[in-house]
Amino acid sequence: MRILVAGPVPETSDYGNGVTARRWARLLRNLGHEVRVAQDYDGERYDLLIALHARKSEAAIRAFSAACPDTPVVIALTGTDLYPDLVTGGVDLGLLGRAARIVVLQPRGLLQVPLGLRGRTRVIIQSMPPIPGEAPAEDRFEVAFLAHARPVKDPLRLSEAVRLLPSSSRITVTHVGGVREDDVGERLRAESAENPRYTWLGPLPRPEALAVLARSRLLVLTSLHEGGANVVTEALAAGVPIVSTRVPGSVGLLGEDYAGYFPVGDTAALATVLDDAEHDRDGLYTRIRRQCAARRASADPERETQAWRRLLAEAVPANSGYEGVR
Template sequence: MRILVAGPVPAASDYGNGVTARRWAQLLRDLGHEVRVVRDYDGERYDLLVALHARKSEAAIRAFSADWPEAPIVVALTGTDLYPDLVAGGVDLSLLERAARIVVLQPQGLLQLPPELRSRTRVITQSMPPIDGEEPAEDRFEIAFLAHARPVKDPLRLSEAVRALPSSSRITVTHVGGVREDDIGDRLRAESIENPRYGWLGPLPRPEALAVLARSRLLVLTSLHEGGANVVTEALAAGVPIVSTRIPGSVGLLGEDYAGYFPVGDTAALAAVLDAAEHDRDGLYTRLRWQCAARRASVDPGRETEAWERLLAEAIPVNAGYKGVR
């Protein structure tokens, strides 16, 4: 098949949507399909449109649907589509009704959809091959924070939390991520100077960012909401335990019983979890390592490939009258 992947995916972007789009494109190519990744529909004919981000891909969905009304469309919903809800995310429900299949990245995403759309929605957990790295440094308890500084990521929460730790703590934070607004960049630079536990490296090439993750003792995610964060998948692939806000996007990936959650926006609770993890108080760090190891198989690339293969087999027959590109 000839497949178009459309969405907010600037070339070589290390933002989540760009990473996801490039991975899906390669996965689909490995399945034998011709794939093009673009930000907007280009007017050419394709057998299938995969639209990543319902709101930001709305124009592409409408134009493709108008040109090829019988061709199937798969709409993949991101965190800002789903949370706090579809209406608040600016998603036109008629677009989802047009979709042959809808994709969410973790099981709790299904709960955000109207019941009549759930039967054609598929959960496809993102994947990552195993990540090897250096042994953690012995002289500190390094924490990775891989997040671009956007409000939804609550980017200063972690730096505030480590300021509240006891003076004896060996915790240090390595923050990797870009900024979109000068004022937050100024605040991050100031925090790097004034807070001895915090260092912001700015954006790094993806291999270097993953190397920071792989050598760390913890990954922290402070987001207000996520659709199914790539960084959680990457931490599981690297065998790095996770501390996360208790949000549906993380609960869907890690489970209700996961021990490493803290309430959204709660600096004191985050500091307490970090302190307990550093000292393995009540066996917390040991439990996080065990729980993450138990979930590592869920991010195996073979599972994601099989899920997409099944989805494509379902999506094309839905529009039985469509004969494909000739």
């Protein structure tokens, strides 16, 4: 089968959508399909379009549907599609309603999809092969922050929180991620220069970013919204415990009972969680480490592969051309 994967960023991008598109293309190729990744529809004939990000890929979806009206489309909803809701996210519900299947990246995403569309919506949790751990530094409690400096990531929250830690704390933050706005970059550079607990490395090649994660004692996620963050999956694969804002995208992956949450935008609460984790106060670090280990199987690549195998069988009937949603 010939499949076009359309996403809002170039295939080489290390932004989350680029990482997802590359992984899906590799997975689909391993299933025996011919796959092209592009930002726009190229006018060629395909057996299926998989559109990553309903709003930002809308032009590609419309162009493909106009040229190939009888060919199925699968639309994957990202965090900025789903939250705070589809309408606010700019998703055309009529376009979404014409999709053969809809994909969300964690179970809580289903709750954002209109009731009439949930029957054709599938949860496919993103995967990552195990990442070998590295020995953490003995002289500090290193915390990884892997996030491009977009407003939805609340990129300065962690640097502000570590300023509230007691002077005896050994916590240091290593921030890996690019910037799109010059003013944010200037603030990150200033914070890195002035805050002894915070180091911003800028964007790094993906293997180097994952190496930072693998040697860290914690990963912190400060996002306002997430659809199902790749970095959570990566931390699970690396065996690194997670501290996250209590957002549906993280709760869907880590569970309602996960102990490592803090409220969105609450700098003081984040500082408290970090301090408690560093000292394993009330067993917090031990608990979240065990909880992450218990959820590690959810990041198994074979699970994601089989989920896509089932979805393709549903969306594209094997007997002939597309015959509609079954």
